[in-house]
Amino acid sequence: MIYQRLAGLAFAVLFAAYGYFALSIQLDFWATEEVFNAQTFPLAIAVGGTLVSLLFTLFPGAVHRESNNLPAIQARSALSVLGLLILMLAYSALLELIGFIAASVTLLAGGFWILGERRGWRIAVISIAVAAGFYGLMGALGIYLEPGILALGMGAND
């Protein structure tokens, strides 16, 4: 129950902050006199969201699990999730640097390895096949995918 109340409080603070930033929305001088301007809807959401969040903090409701606490999470699973999140962020950084195919193979192979796949041939075959297949399909549809700075440096066309 404590986690639910904390979540309600967090939402109330978030909506209050949202309302604060809504007041900072730049308005043209004539818009300040209008009944409905760029701030109106966000302010209404901020007020409604804050009220409902505070109500939820007071009446958090039932939790459907047997325990009122968060579900037990194994450390290994949590580390795997963390690893996957870092991998996805690395993918966003690598995509335009080393190109679509290389970055995608890295993402897929890294993901397979983090989740426990250890057969090297399987990792290589599936990741290369999926990445190359998707690249080819996008090419057939006329959708451009980044070859990467390294590929451009080696003379590939943009």
Next chain:
Amino acid sequence: MIDGVLLGLATVFTWQSLLLVLSGCLVGTIIGMLPGLGPISAIALMIPVTFGLEPANGMLLLAGVYYGAIFGGSTSSILINAPGVAGTVATAFDGYPMATRQGKPGKALATAAYASFAGGTLAAIMLVVAAPYLASLSLSFQSIDYFLMMVLGLTLVTAFAAEGEHLKALIMTFVGLALATVGTDLTAGVQRFTFGRMDLIDGVSFLMLAMGTFALSEALMMVLRGNFSATLTVPKTGLNLSVSELKDIAPTVSRASVLGFFVGVLPGAGATIASFLSYGLEKSIGKKDLPAFGEGNIRGLAAPEAANNAACTGSFVPLLTLGIPGSGTTAVLLGALIAYGIQPGPRLFVDEPQIFWSVIVSMYVGNLFLLALNLPLIPYLARLLTIPRQILIPMIMFFSLMGVYLVSFNTFDLQLIVLIALIALVLRLLEFPMAPMLLGFILGGMLEDNLRRAITLSNGDWFYLLERPVSLALLGLISTALLLPLIRKLVTGRTSL
């Protein structure tokens, strides 16, 4: 009317036309299954292909692509909880649990196929009979009525949330509405909540939110649960629905088709609202069903599928009769018609009856082809779930990220979707529902636009909300939906909201 239908049949039932509808359905289904490419992308990709064809044949091909893409989106929604199209979000509520927890992916896909077919067929019949009358009716809806109808959709989603989750659903609705305000206010021309970042000028994309909160967070949840047993239950790929199941979903499909069609007729309302309204309606009727709604209930799957397909057909009414596109997809189709040198509108029926009636007849034929094409594919599609989790999960991650990247080609969006997935994961652990947030996000922009227009037209008079009978009726329904959990609480003496 009979002459028109016969004209349409004569146009559609030629070898060339049938082949075009079939090709459109096939291409649309494949493209619709790909994350990031929905009906709009599918149609836009195919328009250049149609330039060498007769206008009637071009429209047949594009209509086939449209329906195929909708069905393709349902497939990814059911199998991997990744709704690539807004109208298939509600499909995932029961489609995904049926496919995974119950181990019946074949039945889930088959139910979706049959329900879509039935919804599209019933809607095509209603379209033939009622198109001109419905067009004039849809003109009587004003901005304030649209606003209230969308608010009704949002409150119904919260009203039909699970016991003890009404306030959570309401909070998530407000979160969705808040996310919809990020970006540039197109009417005022000001940036809101972008914090100086160019990447946020266009706001958050629907696909990013859908992929982050459904597909990616579900994949991460699977990892957290650590459910990597070596022996996977072999999913049942059978397509057969028993007689009792067919009898069970028949009234559901009928109700959902009618509701979906009439909602689809309203410009801007669309398949999303139709699917959520029909899901909410069936959930309210089937409270004592087993399995419960949200746990793989067959009616919970059939209702949104029938409704979204019927709404797609309904959205052709304003396009063909008034020249007003009823959805983003029909806006692209409008562009295609203009490119062919045809102006849709009240004169289309008189000046180009062949196009008018052939498009209507093609809807039925397209649905027939979809059913014939996709049923044999279902056992193979269902086998996707036999892929070991350590292989499937990274592939879901890859397709989710690609889906988002293909929209904007901006790596900032990849970072944002990772953040969204992480937040969604935490909220899911705290049992906050994601669907109300997604619906709030989808409707937020339209809500604001319609309210702004209504208040501007009434010269700032907020009491205009109470002046029209339609508005008053909708306000009454909204109040009832909001107070329903409280009334239930008072009647049953429960302590949770």
